[in-house]
Amino acid sequence: MNIQIAESPGDLLLSIDGRAGIDESDELASAFRKALESGAPLVRLALSGLSAVDVSFLQLLLSLELSLSRGGRSLALRPLPAGHVLLQVADLLGINVKRLLASKTESA
Amino acid sequence: MNFEDNQALFIEEARDRLQTIEGSLVILEKQPADMDLVNEVFRGLHTIKGSGSMFGFQSVADFTHHVESLFDEVRSGHFPVDSRIIDIGLRSVDCISLLLAGGDGGEERLGILSAIEGLEGDGAGERVSRAVRAAEAEEGEPRPRVTAPGSGPERIFRLSFRPQKDLLHRGVRLETLFRELSSLGSCHVTAVTEAVPELGELEPSLLHMSWLITISTREDLEAVRSVFIFVEDYCELAISPVELGAGEEGIMVPKLGEILVDRGFLQDSDVEEIRQEQKPFGAVAIDKGKVSAEHVEAALAEQAMVRTIGSERESRQEAATIRVRKEKLDGLMDLVGELVILQAMMEQEAKKDSAGAFASLSENLGRLSADLRDTSMSMRIVPLQEFFMGFQRLVRDLSAQVGKPLRLEISGGSTELDKNVIELLKDPLVHIIRNSADHGVETPELRSRLGKAPVATISIDARQVGPRVEISIADDGAGLDMGRIRERAVEKGLIGAGETDEERIRSMVFEPGFSTSEKTTDISGRGVGLDVVKRNLERLRGEVSLSSEEGRGAKLTLSIPLTLVIIDGLLVMIGGHNYVIGLNQVQECVDMTASARGAGGRDSMLNLRGMTIPIIALRESLMIDGDYDGLARLVIVNSEGASVGLEVDAVVGRKQVVIKPLSRAVSSIKAVSGATILGDGSVALILDVAEIVRARIGR
Structure with missing residues (x-):
């Protein structure tokens, strides 16, 4: 897994490639916490490079979104190609990613 | 099997x-x-x-x-x-x-x-x-089962799955588990995420979610439970079947509030309170904080599944409940036919012993075999709706091909007909519809100029009239161009220049090779092929008639017997042999008196109440030697819209006969369309009246 954080005035971009499962969950949580602590009003996620995800990653996403929204901040998900592994697993587990993130999805 | x-x-x-x-x-x-x-x-x-x-x-x-x-x-x-x-x-x-x-x-x-x-x-x-x-x-992952669903009835299970927080530490992959579950049937999964904490409190390898699942499946409860076999010690799992309440009109779909109460998310008092608002129930329940959106989503999924099962059961009840191969039904019908013949023979013998027990037994057997015959016949009778629906596609495709907006209206689809007859009707109907689309209806531009609706309508209607079914195919196009038909018929020498009888002129479109169209397309040529439609109908012992109104459209009506297996016939005698004429063609029977006969010998004319009717001597047509010494009878039949007298030796009477196919050796004889076995064991040939008339007087 590869995580990159790029900060710019007003927002923070978190790019994640590779596997994002239970084995990577500590590392991912740490990266998410850094993003939260940055204080950036907008945290953007670029996840199209993910090759595998599981329920723990989706739970981390939900938790990050909750933390940001409670602080009056936003999470934006960069567009994902149709049939992307994240959308597939979210569908399978009944986690409504679109409901949580679609309104804040960035345009391409 | x-x-x-x-x-x-x-x-x-x-x-x-x-x-x-x-x-x-x-x-x-x-x-x-x-x-x-x-x-x-x-x-x-x-x-x-x-x-x-x-x-x-x-x-x-x-x-x-x-x-x-x-x-x-x-x-x-x-x-x-x-x-x-x-x-x-x-x-x-x-x-x-x-x-x-x-x-x-x-x-x-x-x-x-x-x-x-x-x-x-x-x-x-x-x-x-x-x-x-x-x-x-994907390898190593369970693929969705590509198998037929389980054999039980479709049922719905409601699952509540709350894994222990450390489930993921045990190597369990929830994605695999849910994939396996969804392979059992139609599955709706809702994750309940309200317990997921903020990042500061989250231990990322622990689970803070639970799931509400609704599955519609033919598998039983144990099969559903078995999906969780490796996690059941590490979770709270509740699986309960959803009761499908039956009402007078099928399965009753529960209200959203009822499901939420049933699932324990709401109290009855909450339901009353929410209903007071007179707004969408789910939205009010969420707004009032009574339930989460996820609870409502799961309940709605359950409601939708109950509705789907209800409509599936309804449609299954409408259709036949047992599928039997057509060949088996045909075989059954053959056996019933044999039984009917045997019973008729027995009845003949029983008449010699009218007072004895044999006569009574024969009478009872007669009743039973008649019931059996009717029941067997009814098994092959199916509604026309499905058959008609197939033409929706044809009309859609034709619309694109001819560049005319078309719609097909179907009525009388519940009318029933023998499956064998339906199969034989397909080609004639396709031909008629193609004709209507190509030449019957006008172009949209012309229709617009004429003040007609831009979308032309072709309609199919069916209804039962006594022992026959009438199927009408009509369009709202231009109707037949009677002037052009008359002109072409005169050119071809089919009618005289002075012919004024509209029905006769209209019937020209059934003549082989007749067409008024200047050009033939790959779809049809108006008139071309209608003779084939007519011939096909006659093979079904059916008739076809045509009506038309200029500028308003044309209508072809096919009249077909309900079944091809048993017909009502008129038994006649010629040269000592029995023959059957389809009763649907018989108009009346008259004595062949010398005064009734006009001038000339065989195949002459009869003056019947002022009407001149051609006579065909069936002895001639059937190449039977010798003359009949007694007073011959004339069976007046309707053939292709005209009356014709068939001269026979004697009329025996009306008889319901079981049609048996002809052997290959005699099947080429055009004057005969089948055979039947009479009660005395003798064979009677069934006459093809249309062919006889055509052969003798060329009509």
């Missing part, structure tokens, strides 16, 4: 389903918001896929899986119903038909798959193909 029998049964059933799918797709094109139709298409494809795989038709199952996935996307609202979806659906129906017939679908199959892949929108097409490819490529 062996495996081959099952395969044949599958093919037959799949073809019926394809016909239903095709009909649904054509209607869906006009009513794209009708999700019941989308569901019907999806379910049909799903069944073909599952059964196909089970009976060894892997190519059918694999291809259908792709199309089913597409309609699953449509069903889920990820893709709108538009002309591309309908086209892919209809092309797929054709392709699956080819695969069922043993073909490989060739380029068309690949063309459809790339059309699915090329669909734009929200990427549903790509998702379908990606999902299929992923499923094919």
